[in-house]
Amino acid sequence: PRLANQIAAGEVVERPASVVKELLENSLDAGADRIEIEIEGAGSRLIRVRDNGSGMTADDLPLALARHATSKIAELDDLEAVATLGFRGEALASIGSVSRLTLTSNSADEGAGVCAFTEGRDMQVTVKPAAHPRGTTVEVRDLFFNTPARRKFLRTDKTEFAHVDEVVKRVALSRFDVAFQLRHNGRTIHSLRPASAGMEQARRVAGVCGPAFMEQTVAIQREVPGLSVRGWVGLPTFSRSQADLQYFYVNGRIIRDRLVAHAVRQAYRDVLYHGRHPAFVLYLDMDPAQVDVNVHPTKHEVRFRQGRDVHNFLFSTLHKALSDVRP
Ligand code: ADP
Ligand code: MG
Numbered sequence: 001p002r003l004a005n006q007i008a009a010g011e012v013v014e015r016p017a018s019v020v021k022e023l024l025e026n027s028l029d030a031g032a033d034r035i036e037i038e039i040e041g042a043g044s045r046l047i048r049v050r051d052n053g054s055g056m057t058a059d060d061l062p063l064a065l066a067r068h069a070t071s072k073i074a075e076l077d078d079l080e081a082v083a084t085l086g087f088r089g090e091a092l093a094s095i096g097s098v099s100r101l102t103l104t105s106n107s108a109d110e111g112a113g114v115c116a117f118t119e120g121r122d123m124q125v126t127v128k129p130a131a132h133p134r135g136t137t138v139e140v141r142d143l144f145f146n147t148p149a150r151r152k153f154l155r156t157d158k159t160e161f162a163h164v165d166e167v168v169k170r171v172a173l174s175r176f177d178v179a180f181q182l183r184h185n186g187r188t189i190h191s192l193r194p195a196s197a198g199m200e201q202a203r204r205v206a207g208v209c210g211p212a213f214m215e216q217t218v219a220i221q222r223e224v225p226g227l228s229v230r231g232w233v234g235l236p237t238f239s240r241s242q243a244d245l246q247y248f249y250v251n252g253r254i255i256r257d258r259l260v261a262h263a264v265r266q267a268y269r270d271v272l273y274h275g276r277h278p279a280f281v282l283y284l285d286m287d288p289a290q291v292d293v294n295v296h297p298t299k300h301e302v303r304f305r306q307g308r309d310v311h312n313f314l315f316s317t318l319h320k321a322l323s324d325v326r327p
Contacts, residue, residue: 013094015154016043016143017163022091023138024171027051032135033194034179037168041185042160044143044151052135055107061116062125064103067093092138097121098150099143105136120146165189169208170254173247173281176201205232205281209245213238213279218325220282222317227286227310229317234279235325236268245279250291252283255300260284263311267318284314 013019020037027035030053040046056064067090095101096118106113113132116125144151154160161184168190172180176195183189195204206214216238221230234245248260268278292303304310 016160017167019047019095019140020164021167023049027053030054036181038183042157043164047140050137055134055136056105057107058114058127061103061127065092065096065125098147100141102139104130104132106132106134109134172208218321220321227313229284231282238279239276240279243277247281249283250302255302259307259311263314267315
């Protein structure tokens, strides 16, 4: 039952950024290595996500839009893992019920593709031929056009766009191997090439977090049995008045965790902290059995089995790195 609740809880489409998040996850699930996001009016007029993933056939399209239809749960054993990652066969159906949604796709390298359109709750799906290279384009227009109460709940375009941008940044920092482009009202916001080696990864982080961040960071890399951390921590010259540049990934998943935040803050404070917020992009990798991510599919929380070890490891690693660069 808890699992069922978790699954249901994830179904909410709260704002344009939640749509973008779901569509990006689908594109990544489909194995895309190039994803283009185009939005207008901070996403309430248009969200278009185009990928070069596996694509869908004419038979796949109505299924993709049906509730509880997922192609991703092979066995019941997978269900737990799948639920924590947000795979639940609800996203497209939920989004389609509050927008005008067009799916255009092609699962083959040649030939034409197919497209399907739905509008609001009636979910009449008509599949037609359409030109599309291998991959999928999902177009979401007029989000909440039929739910005025939710539409009214949207904030200013500036705020909604900031949420969309944050989703894209988080995903872009989690998948260096994928090219991302974000355009808003015709303007290119991010254009990120795939990054494999160190220099390229640094360039991607600069692209996402701004060049000033990379110029004022110390690179982190340390491994002990069972734990490894790498990434970048901003020098105190780059500390922030807000906690808005803090990205922490555990086994590739972004998380927010008090223990982690505490370890970083403490390392900062000990070295040269000025009462401002540290900025960081950090990747912790560890034995999946040592971390419980099955808390809530949308909250990005974790529970470490050996919390104190993780804390000490992070604290000592960052403390040393920051002390080494102290003038
Ligand atoms: P879930 O991702 O939980 O399976 P969704 O509602 O997000 O549920 O998507 C439903 C189904 O539509 C997916 O299982 C997948 O088969 C298909 N699908 C959605 N987006 C894409 C995409 N970009 N490329 C290929 N298939 C997709
Ligand atoms: Mg999905």
